[in-house]
Amino acid sequence: MRIAFLNPFGTAAYDELVTDALTSAARADAEVVVQHLDLRPENIDYYAAKHLIEVGIMKAAIRAERDGFDAFVIGCCYDPALTQARELVNIPVVAPLEASVGISRAFGHSFAVVTDHHKAVPEIADRIRLYGMEANCKTVTSVGWFVNAMVRDTEGVAKDAYDASARVLAESGAETVIIGCTIVSACYEKVASSGNADYQKLSVINPNIVALKQAEVLADMNRQGQYRISRAAYYQPLDQHDPVAAAEVFDLLS
Amino acid sequence: MRIAFLNPFGTAAYDELVTDALTSAARADAEVVVQHLDLRPENIDYYAAKHLIEVGIMKAAIRAERDGFDAFVIGCCYDPALTQARELVNIPVVAPLEASVGISRAFGHSFAVVTDHHKAVPEIADRIRLYGMEANCKTVTSVGWFVNAMVRDTEGVAKDAYDASARVLAESGAETVIIGCTIVSACYEKVASSGNADYQKLSVINPNIVALKQAEVLADMNRQGQYRISRAAYYQPLDQHDPVAAAEVFDLLS
Amino acid sequence: MRIAFLNPFGTAAYDELVTDALTSAARADAEVVVQHLDLRPENIDYYAAKHLIEVGIMKAAIRAERDGFDAFVIGCCYDPALTQARELVNIPVVAPLEASVGISRAFGHSFAVVTDHHKAVPEIADRIRLYGMEANCKTVTSVGWFVNAMVRDTEGVAKDAYDASARVLAESGAETVIIGCTIVSACYEKVASSGNADYQKLSVINPNIVALKQAEVLADMNRQGQYRISRAAYYQPLDQHDPVAAAEVFDLLS
Amino acid sequence: MRIAFLNPFGTAAYDELVTDALTSAARADAEVVVQHLDLRPENIDYYAAKHLIEVGIMKAAIRAERDGFDAFVIGCCYDPALTQARELVNIPVVAPLEASVGISRAFGHSFAVVTDHHKAVPEIADRIRLYGMEANCKTVTSVGWFVNAMVRDTEGVAKDAYDASARVLAESGAETVIIGCTIVSACYEKVASSGNADYQKLSVINPNIVALKQAEVLADMNRQGQYRISRAAYYQPLDQHDPVAAAEVFDLLS
Amino acid sequence: MRIAFLNPFGTAAYDELVTDALTSAARADAEVVVQHLDLRPENIDYYAAKHLIEVGIMKAAIRAERDGFDAFVIGCCYDPALTQARELVNIPVVAPLEASVGISRAFGHSFAVVTDHHKAVPEIADRIRLYGMEANCKTVTSVGWFVNAMVRDTEGVAKDAYDASARVLAESGAETVIIGCTIVSACYEKVASSGNADYQKLSVINPNIVALKQAEVLADMNRQGQYRISRAAYYQPLDQHDPVAAAEVFDLLS
Amino acid sequence: MRIAFLNPFGTAAYDELVTDALTSAARADAEVVVQHLDLRPENIDYYAAKHLIEVGIMKAAIRAERDGFDAFVIGCCYDPALTQARELVNIPVVAPLEASVGISRAFGHSFAVVTDHHKAVPEIADRIRLYGMEANCKTVTSVGWFVNAMVRDTEGVAKDAYDASARVLAESGAETVIIGCTIVSACYEKVASSGNADYQKLSVINPNIVALKQAEVLADMNRQGQYRISRAAYYQPLDQHDPVAAAEVFDLLS
Known part of the structure; x- marks a missing residue:
């Protein structure tokens, strides 16, 4: 295959x-x-x-x-x-995104999305609405990174994604978080796979x-x-x- | 201007x-x-x-x-x-379409859309959902004409649009119809403006x-x-x- | 006309x-x-x-x-x-209100309403629901002024409307604000038209x-x-x- | 009391x-x-x-x-x-109506409303939306009687209400019917209480x-x-x- | 009876x-x-x-x-x-819960639920969705008590329920609160009925x-x-x- | 594995x-x-x-x-x-069911469910609502078979499922059908895998x-x-x- x-x-x-x-x-x-x-x-x-x-x-x-x-x-x-x-x-x-929202309920009762920057927020929200899953999406928020800056500081991106995800879980009522940017998620997983237990445990969905x-x-x-x-x-x-x-x-x- | x-x-x-x-x-x-x-x-x-x-x-x-x-x-x-x-x-x-759904409540309590052909139906429905007006849209249906055929029979298009609009008003509970295709609407109005009283009276919204x-x-x-x-x-x-x-x-x- | x-x-x-x-x-x-x-x-x-x-x-x-x-x-x-x-x-x-929500998407992806006082909030919310636009309305809030007091301090009303609108844009995720009271809006525009650039730039919809x-x-x-x-x-x-x-x-x- | x-x-x-x-x-x-x-x-x-x-x-x-x-x-x-x-x-x-929709789920999984005439339909639908129960309402339909005619033929009204209710139960997926007019319901109950077993058995909610x-x-x-x-x-x-x-x-x- | x-x-x-x-x-x-x-x-x-x-x-x-x-x-x-x-x-x-949401609009324009503990929150939210009343429910929150602890400190439970209800009324836009746990409510009413005027006045719905x-x-x-x-x-x-x-x-x- | x-x-x-x-x-x-x-x-x-x-x-x-x-x-x-x-x-x-609705949009713009019998319909509908996908579900319908009868006539079940699916696709606006019963689906696939081209081509989702x-x-x-x-x-x-x-x-x- x-x-x-x-x-x-x-x-x-x-x-x-x-x-x-x-x-x-x-x-x-x-x-x-x-x-x-x-x-x-x-x-x-x-x-x-x-x-x-x-x-x-x-x-x-x-x-x-x-x-x-x-x-x-x-x-x-x-x-x-x-x-x-x-x-x-x-x-x-x-x-x-479509694949992630489709499997989100296996991760938790409701989800939030943490995407890259403010410009992506309405687009992600629109897509979730079209996918029919708006009812289970608590919020869409962002970490304020643009893709071309991310490659220069993958750890910084990962940290901001971790913090934003933890915060949105604590404040929005969502039980799981879709990391709504493939590059942000890759940065996050790079740190997680290097052994960071906090990152490994947080209920985030890896869109890649x-x-x-x-x-x-x-x-x-x-x-x-x-x-x-x-x-x-x-x-x-x-x-x-x-x-x-x-x-x-x-x-x-x- | x-x-x-x-x-x-x-x-x-x-x-x-x-x-x-x-x-x-x-x-x-x-x-x-x-x-x-x-x-x-x-x-x-x-x-x-x-x-x-x-x-x-x-x-x-x-x-x-x-x-x-x-x-x-x-x-x-x-x-x-x-x-x-x-x-x-x-x-x-x-x-x-955005302009028409935005003014639709001045025409009636709820609306339906009559668009050109089956391929347009999910796209129109998606847009209405994004525009936030799905709650007042009873249905989206079509007349089965593609644009390049319409110019060759504007009266046939107009008649089909009239019939479909009248039917959707009778059956869907919608009170007004957005003609969801600018060319279909232009065909319809051509007949209406030529003096057809039935076409003039039907509660259809002219998107042009x-x-x-x-x-x-x-x-x-x-x-x-x-x-x-x-x-x-x-x-x-x-x-x-x-x-x-x-x-x-x-x-x-x- | x-x-x-x-x-x-x-x-x-x-x-x-x-x-x-x-x-x-x-x-x-x-x-x-x-x-x-x-x-x-x-x-x-x-x-x-x-x-x-x-x-x-x-x-x-x-x-x-x-x-x-x-x-x-x-x-x-x-x-x-x-x-x-x-x-x-x-x-x-x-x-x-009906006209403003109908044109709101030309101003931004989603809207909030800033109305006059707390008593108006459920009524405005109900009307937006009936107009079919609840899906795109982030919140309805108020500035705490009753109409008969407004004429005595139009600048105070304008300032409160500006502050509330700026705050709701920052906090609710709405991209534009419908000033949900004709008199509040008239007060706001009086200041805006007198040359206040901040008031002129904020994305507020003038219902009058x-x-x-x-x-x-x-x-x-x-x-x-x-x-x-x-x-x-x-x-x-x-x-x-x-x-x-x-x-x-x-x-x-x- | x-x-x-x-x-x-x-x-x-x-x-x-x-x-x-x-x-x-x-x-x-x-x-x-x-x-x-x-x-x-x-x-x-x-x-x-x-x-x-x-x-x-x-x-x-x-x-x-x-x-x-x-x-x-x-x-x-x-x-x-x-x-x-x-x-x-x-x-x-x-x-x-508010009381009936509030108790409707004790009668069935979802409900429909059968009201008196076409003019009432959008008003009833609007109220159900405001009451927050639109999600469980399959349809609002009517029997075509105005109140001042009903007193002259209570049995005719009852029969039409029975027929419309039976039909809407069969066709809409609703499991119970709110008779959405106090006078239509009174006509219906007059026949039911006189011993008509069909009327007694149908799952209709008596708003009075x-x-x-x-x-x-x-x-x-x-x-x-x-x-x-x-x-x-x-x-x-x-x-x-x-x-x-x-x-x-x-x-x-x- | x-x-x-x-x-x-x-x-x-x-x-x-x-x-x-x-x-x-x-x-x-x-x-x-x-x-x-x-x-x-x-x-x-x-x-x-x-x-x-x-x-x-x-x-x-x-x-x-x-x-x-x-x-x-x-x-x-x-x-x-x-x-x-x-x-x-x-x-x-x-x-x-079904009975309380069904009568909630007689108490206020919209409601919130204050239930016992975090585990109950998604279940209560799911039931409200199934009951068709999600549109009028502003939020579901909890006081952090499990039933077996409540009998040992009914006053503590009552106080937390009062505080949480007052807070959710102030912050969520809900106008009334369903106490979403029969034991929490019983604790609350025990204090209310003993003469506490604050508890008696708050707009809470007693599910028992x-x-x-x-x-x-x-x-x-x-x-x-x-x-x-x-x-x-x-x-x-x-x-x-x-x-x-x-x-x-x-x-x-x- | x-x-x-x-x-x-x-x-x-x-x-x-x-x-x-x-x-x-x-x-x-x-x-x-x-x-x-x-x-x-x-x-x-x-x-x-x-x-x-x-x-x-x-x-x-x-x-x-x-x-x-x-x-x-x-x-x-x-x-x-x-x-x-x-x-x-x-x-x-x-x-x-959860897995099927989660992947349904890869099969078509909206879906319907064809389940076994009338008793299952409200339960399936409730679950889809809880899964957050009600917005994209056009209807839930059934073929009128109970499981214990199916094993005795798998071809009859398959035929009824095919007919019901074809009908719901033609009439409801859904683009794909979730066969909402594992045994009905197994009957359907038995015929499909035996070489029936009609069954193979219909856009049905196999929940097993x-x-x-x-x-x-x-x-x-x-x-x-x-x-x-x-x-x-x-x-x-x-x-x-x-x-x-x-x-x-x-x-x-x-």
Whole structure:
């Protein structure tokens, strides 16, 4: 089983950090290939920038399918281009926020999200509303770090994420915390895996691993004919309506 | 007052229809300029295609501001690129679905949406949920027309929209109907304005005109210092965080 | 275009303040006539008092229509007698809270309301729930002023409204604030228009102007046959069911 | 214990029917006095008419308290003037819709409402939303009878209510039905109590009796110091803020 | 009328406290018999323990019906085994949390719950959600007492409940408080009834008395053929589907 | 990796069917042991019966942990005793309905549930509400089969499930269907895996396999220190509060 895990940033700077975060989590029979984008802008944090990066994500999803990957993970908690990618390809597409909220009740009665910075808060909140899980989300808050600064101080990020998570658990009534940024989570886990018991014990959900494991599951189910994604409307591909137009769109994305 | 009204399609085919729909509705002191995109794909109906078209909408919003327009209307009920455009420019950006649900209670106790085709239904439903108005929306349904077929039979479209609206009013408990497609609405109004009393009487909300009028209002308020859009997060422009990155994004969108 | 803007208080004390608030906002072709009631009790703040004042509002709406006004604005954020007035007359009836929540998403991702005093809080919250917008309302809070005290210290009211709005933006997660009292807002704008940059920049929604502009819009649309208010049930007039009883009710309200 | 049960109609026409409906239900130690209003308009069905009748209800509540009643029941499922009356008097005020939805889960997992006519549907739906019980209400529907016609054919009303209730139970997923009109319910119970086993078995909630019993309960609790109604805001009386203004309002309602 | 009020604990330790709490509240014609369970574990506070105690509650409900009681009250705000008991017996079964939320709006615009300890919070919140009243519940909080400690310091419990209720009223926006634990409430009322005016005035809802009074009401209505509980599904007894299996279950519960 | 999959029925009758359903789905390194209960009553369909069976499930969970299983799956879409089991043991506990709703959005924009019979409908609906996913659930419906009849006609069950699923997809607006009964699903998959293309193509979610795969995932994560279940309250074990009482409860469940 081969899984493509895309860091949707126009730089290789986060690849090592994320590779480390995933290494021990994958099944023995699963190969995870961490990828990044090769485009401008480099960062995804604002809506216009995110939109341009999502064009790259669509292209990467198509390429992953053509390259024979069994699943494609979009490694960012905005879950950028998730619906578009599911529309475009037949291999399972997984996104970390969707996967994390879907498994959150196995971790606690209700959850909160701790994401990177203030700009992400309304976007994360909107996605949780669309995912239908707003009723169980106590709050969305942030630690005030932008991705390009994180690589320079992963321990500082981890500490702020730990503090914010502990605080939100104490104050919001949430029982578990989704770390709502793949890079913040990778920083957190780097410290946790180095032996910090406090970090290991706090009830936080790791979106990188949850996404990876859902990719393994859906790849398995797909192979078994059990991933029966609905092509009724939301994920209906354009070629069911207009093959010529669909070919043109694929062309534009190649 | 000059208002840019964009048909977000890669063709001039709908410009006349929409111009006719808006002509008599604008204030005496408002000039409405109907525009279209000049890109591929031509149609906006599927998510990947919509995403590519939204790149064009972002560019058009930036251009409209540079060209001195007082407001920019995105003439499609997907409200495509609405948040992105508000992030990018300082002139008011208006979208027809958002404007229509916002005024719907002046038309009736609850509303339904009649949009073009099945693919649009989940997208419209998602947007209404994000706009916070799901509680008053009885249902979202469609007439089964794609935009590129509509121009060839505007009367057929109008008739189907009338029938679907009348039916949804009778069956869903909704008291008013938002015609959730600017082109379907333009077809409907063409028949209504030609003297059809049944069409004139039905409680349907015209998204083209509601959007245009909101653009007039926000342009007025903007001039008076009363359109105090929050730049706290959702509509915060990138240059407040990183002017260099913002310049690059504008460059990519020019 | 002639618009009646009613201060629903049994005194002329607020007419000047509100007239000032509206003067520069109206379109060139719109004449705004500020009115007040001539009845007891003078104030609207408690439910029984409000109920008696609403009888006056119904009469004023009927009179406005008879006097040839093109729209009738109920100048109080309780939106008192709104449904009753829409049932009674054919000219558009506009209320500031309904209009403000309807346009709030153009100002920010979510909103809060800052109203006058504690008694108004549950009423405002109830109306927002009925308007279907509870999902996007973070909180309703108040500044602790009653209307009859406000005219004696408009600057004090403005300062408290500014402080409360700034605080609620910082603490609640809301991105914009609806000033949920027409008189509080008029006090605020008096200071803002006198040149206070802080007041000018804060993302607050002015309910007086938003209501006035919606009245302009609906009056325009009504003239164009585009204000197709549903008379199915909620706004159905009594004479559609029983003309004799309807005549009696009009008699009682004349 | 003495309970005033007000038919909020300007006629004695329904007093006998309602008296019959309540007679056997009251506790041995409770005297129920059925009252009606003495004002115009006679009927409550439209919003303006209802508003005028509510002035009479406020007066009747004040009078009931002065006359030493232990509780006051507003005998109409619009729950008209409920908040106003609670604000005005210290004896418990009960309304049939609020009482019925509050006890509905003892009757079934979810409920529907069958009210009198189409005009009542949005008003009932709004009240259920404000009461916080929308989540468990499957639908609100009506039988198409106006009150003044009901007295002339109580059996016809009963039959239509039975049929509508049976149908809504079969089709909506609701497990129990609130008969959302006190007069429709009285007609229904007249047939049921005459021995019709079908009517006796259907899971319908009788709002007259549920209201009466809640009045008994709250009167008991009030006597025991256990009806600790909050006077914080929603039910805060005006004299806590302004005794002079409160005296004037009471004067206007005497 | 005879009402069984079960303390669902495996000890007689709370019987006197609860008996005192109910004594003066019952109707003259109602006899209240306070019962407890005779099983292990003694306490109900954790889910597994609660589950075992609920087996005892089911048995007690069957026994109460066999012993000719007119209603059965489950004296714990977890409302344990409520649905099971309603499925098993024909006499009305009442539970204090369900009864309290159902009458809460007669006490104030919105409510909060103050329960015993942190473990109860998610369970109470879940039940309020299922009861359909989440929209009007501002928060669920606790005083940090476990039942077996309460009997040793009823005044300390009362004081903490008073403080927590006052605080939640001041901070949450709720207007009234449901004391969400029958023993906490009994402690509170013991102090209130001894003459403490502060305790008497605070707007708190007494779940013991509200449950008892609802039992009186439903027993009355049951006798009058007016407690038409739906046996469609949620409360459908097993013998309607399979009498042999039903007999076996009753056997297991005897 | 060893996973216990419990058929929570007091009979071995379904073990073969479920074993067949799971066989090809498990990972190569995972051993699935299908178990059943050895108690009365045999069936779980009514609340009292379910409650007694849940005692057996709690015991089975404790036993599975003692027997060294890596995860415990409760093989019934009521998700019976789920919270209790998570409170009692440290190995991951998985339930099919919770797992299925959590992954449903990867299958379609919204879902419906097709469960076995009418009695299950309110229970399933309640659980979905508690899981926080009511917003995305269009309807819960049933096929009218009880489990003990299913083993005698697995093809008939499969056909009815297919028909009901196809109908609910066509009529409710849901895009995918959770087969809300493990045995109904096993019947369905038996036909699908025998080569029926219609059954293979319909967008239905298989709760047996989704639960099994979530068990694999959580077992993996648990081994890696990544299943950080919150022990704050909802899943807090009794021994954190009272070890003596906890020992007694374990004793009662051994």
